Amino acid sequence: MRRSRAREDVTGWLFVAPVVAILGVFLLLPILMAMWVSLTSWNGQGSPFKSGVPFVGLENYGRLFTRDDLARENFMISVRNNAYYVAIVVPLQTVLALGLALIVNSRLLKGKSFFRSAFYFPSVTSSVAISVVFLFIFSNSGALTQLLGFFDIQGPQWFSDARGVIHLLLGMDTPPAALAGAGPFGLSWWEWLSGPSVAMCAIIALVVWTTSGTFMLMFLAALQDIPVTLEEAAVLDGAGRWQRFRYVTLPLLRPTMFLVLTLGMIGSWQVFDQIYVMSQGAPAKTTLTPAFLSYRTAFRDFDYGAGTAISFVLFLIIVLLTLFQRRVMRERRV
Amino acid sequence: MRKLASTFTGYSILIFFALVFIYPFVIQIANSFKTEPDAAASPLSPIPHPGTLAGFERVFSGTDMPVWLGNSVLVTIVLTAGRVFLDSMAGYALSRLRFRGRSALFGAVIAVMAVPGGVLFIPKFLVLNQLGMYDSYLALILPVLVDAAGVFIMKQFFDSIPAGVEEAARIDGAGAFRMFWSVVLPMARPALITLTIISFQGAWNEFPHTLVAVQDPALFTLPRGLADLVSGSLGGGTQYPLKLGAALLATIPVAVIFVIFQRRFVRGANEGSDKG
Structure with missing residues (x-):
């Protein structure tokens, strides 16, 4: 009896061994190694675990927040850009x-499965390929500019336009005196309050367009679980269409809504592929994001310690915001 | 009358959004067959005037497209086969075999799914570099050969197969692997097809991993080659038929699979999301 128990253990672990080994070596181990590298100023030469690599403690992290230099400026700009990006992408894609x-x-309506597939298709295509298409659509005097021209609207030069949309809405080129001064973390209040740049808006349009389909499927699955009798009962009670949506459908979609908001938030804080293909952070750093900045710092500036530190701070931002979101949603339920 | 009006409104909205979602692909296809001046002058037109294959010819003669295609096909086949086989083996063990540490391991799989991949670029590079695997086919394949979501999908499916199946086979004295391979796995066909499709799609589209795994152009996959072809060339109308043609080649395989297996795709998306 005891022998067969041990044999079952061995068999079980043999079955999971490849998955455990690969996830262990390429997921768990890298995180531990990165923790070490983020405490050094390794430049990519040789192994980061040899004795000659300078140990700098928490300086790579401190530099992002306290020291007044380019590294902090780039990081804060990337956080600002990404925060505006998340604040627009998540609500927009959820509502859509x-x-x-x-x-x-x-x-x-008839032909549902055709429309469902049409809306979902962009989600399954290659992010790089679709970025190329949107680069063309948003190019100067490209498809979108022509389309807007039909309505007598003068479109902007999307990917060369670094102006923030909040600045544009206010109609101001130069900051009012009250906002020109230095704000938190080395950026002026005026810079913090720029809104996403026109170039970033093009990337936002692409991402909302590609991800809505996936989230639509999640809502659709939840909608199909709502019993028809419930709707019928509401109709009998004299509820109008809006009331049925507001007081019957929406409350039942709550768990899905939470899932969509959380996945959307986690995903959009990591935006990378589209930035890499479409803008590389330009124009004037207004499409720089922490994920892209961390890649650039490590692989182009060969400052692996700083690049890794940015990754961990980004990870922390995502974890904290997820916990915060969970808490807000829970409180509102009570 | 009111019903008619609301049906009309419903269809109008549907068709408007269908255009918004489909027309960019029409623009992509049409412009890849246009001449450069034509693409610059009338990018919105769905009909090339005159139609030409020059863009595609230059894709194959002027870029490394043959190399990228070959690498993409190779990597995608190995990744899809590996993921389907290894994920279903692990899913089977987590669902049906009794062994110590099983529930802790399942917890770990869930935890792995929650790690945001976007923060793992540099860490993955560190391991590949340390193991001397950087810039090789092995680096492109091995780190992404299994995925936790696939294990999760298979485990959920095996949970739904009644236990009596194995009881019947056990009497014949079949070993654990035989049981898995010839008895339970054939019953898991629907889940296997779903997993094959999402693995194929994920492997074919994979991009950020290639950035930290290889730098030798001879090892570029299609998304990586395409990204390097276009990145940095902001604005301007330069060579768009060529770029759109290359992007089209990257889109077609997944599009074909999508059209054939629409329902599986839809199911895969929702199963993957159950984890939340």
Whole structure:
């Protein structure tokens, strides 16, 4: 009896061995190694674990927040850019996904599966390939500029336009005296309050367009789980369409809503592929994001310690915001 | 009358959004067959005037496209086969075999799915560099040969197969692997197809991993080659038929699979999301 128990242990672990080994070596081990590298100023030559590599303690982290230099400026700009990006992408893709799901789920319409596939297709294509297409659409005098021209709208030079949209909405080129002074972490208040640049808006449009389909499917699955009798009961009670949505459908979608917001937030804080292909952080650093900055710092500036430190700070931002979001959603339920 | 009006509104909205979602692909296809001046002058037009294959010819003669395609096909086949086989073996063990540490291991798999991949670029490079694997096919393949989400999908599916299946086979004296391979795995066909499709799609589209795994152009996959072809060339109308043609070649395989297996794709997306 005891022998067969041990044999089952061996068999079980043999089955999972490849997965355990690969995830261990290429996921767990890298995180531990990166923790060490983030405490050094390794330049990519030789092994970071040899004795000659300078140990700098927490300086790579401190530099991002306290020292007044280019590293901090770049990091803070990237955080600002990404924060505006998340603040627009997440609500927009969630509303669009829910809207599309509601239309596709409507019982009156035919050809649902065609439309469902059409909305979902962008989500499965290569992010690099689709970025190339949008680069063309948003190019100077490209497809979008021509389309806007039909409506007599003069489109901007998307990827060369570093102006922030909040600045544009205010109609101001230069900061008012009150905001010109230095704000937190070395950027002026005026810089913090720029909003996403016009160039970033093009990337936002691409991402909302590609990710809405995935989230639409999640809403659709949840909508199909809502019993028809519940809707019918609401109709009998004299509830209008908006009331049915507001008081019957929406509360039942709550768990899915939480999932979509959380996954959306986690995903959009890591935006990288589109930045790499479309803008590389330009123009004037307004599409720089922490994920891209960390890549650039390590692989182009050969400052692996600083690049790794940015990765860990980004990781921390994501964890803290996820916990915060969870807490807000829980409180509102009570 | 009111019903008619709301049906009309419904279809109008649907068709508007369908255009928004489909037309960029129409632009991509049409412009890859245009001449450069034509693409610059009328980028919105769905009909090339005149139509030409010059863009595609230059993709194959002027870029490393044949190399990228070859690498992408090789890497995708190995990754898909590896993920399907290894993920389902692990999923099977986590679902059906009794061994010490099983529930802790399943917890670890869930935890791995929660790690944001975007923060792992440099760490992965560090390991590849340390192991002397950087800039090799092994570096492109091995680190992404298994994925936790696939293990999770297979485990959930095996959970739904009744236990009696193995009881019947055990009497015949089949070993654990035989049981898995010839008895349970054939019953998991729907899940295997789903896993094959999402593995194929993920492997074919994989981009950031290639950035930290290889730098030799002879090892570039299609997304990596394409990214280097276009990145940095901001604005301007230069060589767009060529770039769009290359992007089209990167899109077609997944598009074909998508059209054939739409339902599997939809199911895969929702199973992957159950983890939350």
